[in-house]
Amino acid sequence: xxxxxxxxxxxxxxxxxxxxxxxxxxRNEYPFFAGYVxxxxxxxxxxxxxxxxxxxxxxxxTNAFFGVGVYTAVLLVQAYKAPLGVQIAAAAVVGxxxxxxxxxxxxxxxxxxxxxxxxALAIVIETTVTNWRxxxxxxxxxxxxxxxxxxxxSYVKMLFFVQALLVVLAVAITRFIQNSxxxxxxxxxxxxxxxxxxxxxxxxxxxxxxxxxxxxxxSAGGAPAAMYVQYANPDSAFxxxxxxxxxxxxxxxxxxxxIGPILGAVLxxxxxxxxxVTISSEIxxxxxxxxxxxxxxxxxxxxxxxFGKSFRSGGxx
Amino acid sequence: MTTPAxxxxxxxxxxxxxxxxxxxxxxxxxxxxxxxxxxxxLIGPNGSGKTxxxxxxxxxxxxxxxxxxxxxxxxxxxxxxxxxHRGIARSFQIPRPFRSMTVLENLMVALDFAGxxxxxxxxxxxxxxxxxxxxxxxxxxRATVPTAVxxxxxxxxxxxxxxxxxxxxxxxxxxxxxxxxxxxVDEVLDLLMSLGGEDxxxxxxxxxxxxxxxxxxxxxxxxxxxxxxxxAPSEVMANARVQEAYLGT
Numbered sequence: 001x002x003x004x005x006x007x008x009x010x011x012x013x014x015x016x017x018x019x020x021x022x023x024x025x026x027r028n029e030y031p032f033f034a035g036y037v038x039x040x041x042x043x044x045x046x047x048x049x050x051x052x053x054x055x056x057x058x059x060x061x062t063n064a065f066f067g068v069g070v071y072t073a074v075l076l077v078q079a080y081k082a083p084l085g086v087q088i089a090a091a092a093v094v095g096x097x098x099x100x101x102x103x104x105x106x107x108x109x110x111x112x113x114x115x116x117x118x119x120a121l122a123i124v125i126e127t128t129v130t131n132w133r134x135x136x137x138x139x140x141x142x143x144x145x146x147x148x149x150x151x152x153x154s155y156v157k158m159l160f161f162v163q164a165l166l167v168v169l170a171v172a173i174t175r176f177i178q179n180s181x182x183x184x185x186x187x188x189x190x191x192x193x194x195x196x197x198x199x200x201x202x203x204x205x206x207x208x209x210x211x212x213x214x215x216x217x218x219s220a221g222g223a224p225a226a227m228y229v230q231y232a233n234p235d236s237a238f239x240x241x242x243x244x245x246x247x248x249x250x251x252x253x254x255x256x257x258x259i260g261p262i263l264g265a266v267l268x269x270x271x272x273x274x275x276x277v278t279i280s281s282e283i284x285x286x287x288x289x290x291x292x293x294x295x296x297x298x299x300x301x302x303x304x305x306x307f308g309k310s311f312r313s314g315g316x317x
Numbered sequence: 318m319t320t321p322a323x324x325x326x327x328x329x330x331x332x333x334x335x336x337x338x339x340x341x342x343x344x345x346x347x348x349x350x351x352x353x354x355x356x357x358x359l360i361g362p363n364g365s366g367k368t369x370x371x372x373x374x375x376x377x378x379x380x381x382x383x384x385x386x387x388x389x390x391x392x393x394x395x396x397x398x399x400x401x402h403r404g405i406a407r408s409f410q411i412p413r414p415f416r417s418m419t420v421l422e423n424l425m426v427a428l429d430f431a432g433x434x435x436x437x438x439x440x441x442x443x444x445x446x447x448x449x450x451x452x453x454x455x456x457x458x459r460a461t462v463p464t465a466v467x468x469x470x471x472x473x474x475x476x477x478x479x480x481x482x483x484x485x486x487x488x489x490x491x492x493x494x495x496x497x498x499x500x501x502v503d504e505v506l507d508l509l510m511s512l513g514g515e516d517x518x519x520x521x522x523x524x525x526x527x528x529x530x531x532x533x534x535x536x537x538x539x540x541x542x543x544x545x546x547x548x549a550p551s552e553v554m555a556n557a558r559v560q561e562a563y564l565g566t
Contacts, residue, residue, distance in 0.1 A: 181429035184425060184426055184429055185426065185429065185430060187415065187417060187418065188415045188418075188426045190417070191414075191415035191416050191417050191418070192413045192414070192415060194377055194397070194413065195409065195413035195414070195415065196398075196415070196426070197377075197396065197398045198375055198376070198377070198397045198398075198401060198406070199398075199406075199426050199427045199430065199431060199479060199480075199482075199483060200398050200402055200426075200427060200483050201398055201426060201430045202396075202398045202399075202430070
């Protein structure tokens with residue numbers, strides 16, 4: 001194993017150990033309640049970066065994939081009382097299929113046209129769910145949490161740990177892509193699609209792969225949200241705020257390295273949680289907008305762009 | 318010295334190729350064979366269809382009629398990346414580097430996805446292969462430099478290096494010398510000549526006539542999408558229609 005891999009996996013295990021220790025030691029549930037949201041945004045932003053950052057296909061349909069994750073979980077709970085693990089796995093499968101479908105339909109479009117198509121997708125799916133009685137329709141649906149299993153003493157703590165596992169999974173996959181020839185191929189097609197094709201890069205296949213993996217991870221990251229709020233309605237599950245937040249987090253962190261979206265999600269996620277408690281949840285969006293503008297002007301390559309060469313695109317770690 | 322007649326088994330065969338953009342006929346029933354290792358000059362005034370022909374060969378465009386046969390297989394409908402795997406490489410009239418990458422990384426893309434991956438299993442092998450191509454092209458000192466800071470001649474060379482890294486049997490050089498100084502033209506020309514010696518067939522599109530004359534074993538001249546002359550360079554240059562097309566008498 002390479003040195004950077006040893007460092008990475010040590011860090012990942014350490015992170016999980018700290019998260020687990022927190023669930024066992026802290027009694028107050030609030031840190032987990034807030035932390036869950038931040039971890040969720042880390043998963044979404046990292047997953048988004050595969051397609052939006054590496055490949056340069058800006059996906060505005062994060063909310064579509066997120067909502068599909070939520071509603072896959074809702075459906076499985078309603079129909080089969082499926083356990084959390086099954087909900088997440090199924091959401092990943094459905095998300096990957098959705099990614100494949102979106103990819104096949106839209107990846108021949110470039111630039112802003114692709115982005116618009118992904119917005120349309122979210123609206124189509126939301127409308128479908130809104131008219132689907134079995135999962136609650138427009139009014140939404142209440143969900144009953146099953147009893148929590150040891151070693152956790154509360155469901156939110158367990159969800160927090162599960163989301164941490166998803167963070168490690170998402171980051172490991174994204175890191176693998178970045179360091180493999182897939183990542184190099186995605187960077188090449190982002191820079192110049194025709195030149196990439198003429199250099200042997202199977203651009204369509206790589207874009208589809210990016211779409212599938214990104215979609216699967218976003219849906220998986222969304223699945224536990226159903227049990228987190230114990231309620232789901234189309235309005236909140238398919239809220240455009242997810243797309244905007246994830247886009248802002250990824251861009252503010254920097255999209256040329258997997259660490260960028262993590263930094264962005266932690267920074268913005270923490271700020272949002274802080275503002276929600278101290279001022280109001282309404283002010284979130286304003287702050288998001290201001291930060292995005294500041295970063296676009298002052299640091300167009302995101303936080304990691306400020307730290308020079310080691311994190312520039314193609315750099316390996 | 319020159320071989321005006323195409324040999325029996327061509328590397329590339331273009332059969333009755335026609336390409337139109339709406340009502341505009343860019344290529345009209347083009348037939349030509351190119352032999353293994355041949356140095357082939359492609360000339361013609363602006364808008365005569367040279368780059369369209371190159372795009373049909375490399376796969377960036379699909380012809381409306383006709384076939385492109387490469388090494389015995391019909392590749393008319395294959396996407397560019399599959400053609401690259403079979404051994405067709407090209408440079409672009411306006412250089413198209415991967416801008417977020419260094420020179421070396423540009424070549425690594427080619428080695429990662431085309432090239433002889435069986436021979437170059439590890440990343441280290443591929444890196445060595447890229448460095449040896451760069452040293453041959455004379456870009457070793459620029460290997461770790463981002464492509465954004467390259468000069469025009471370095472960009473042209475980088476594109477040729479990247480094309481070579483795919484391990485081509487046919488290299489199409491689309492005005493690789495445009496905008497270069499005389500000494501730079503000679504430099505690039507020597508490079509292309511040396512590749513011809515390795516059984517890489519080269520189609521060179523060029524407006525610099527001395528370069529075309531010195532380089533080519535055969536020259537083809539296009540005008541308004543048709544072949545108006547093909548043969549030994551001196552014959553083509555002496556052709557009245559070619560002179561008319563160029564000088565517009």
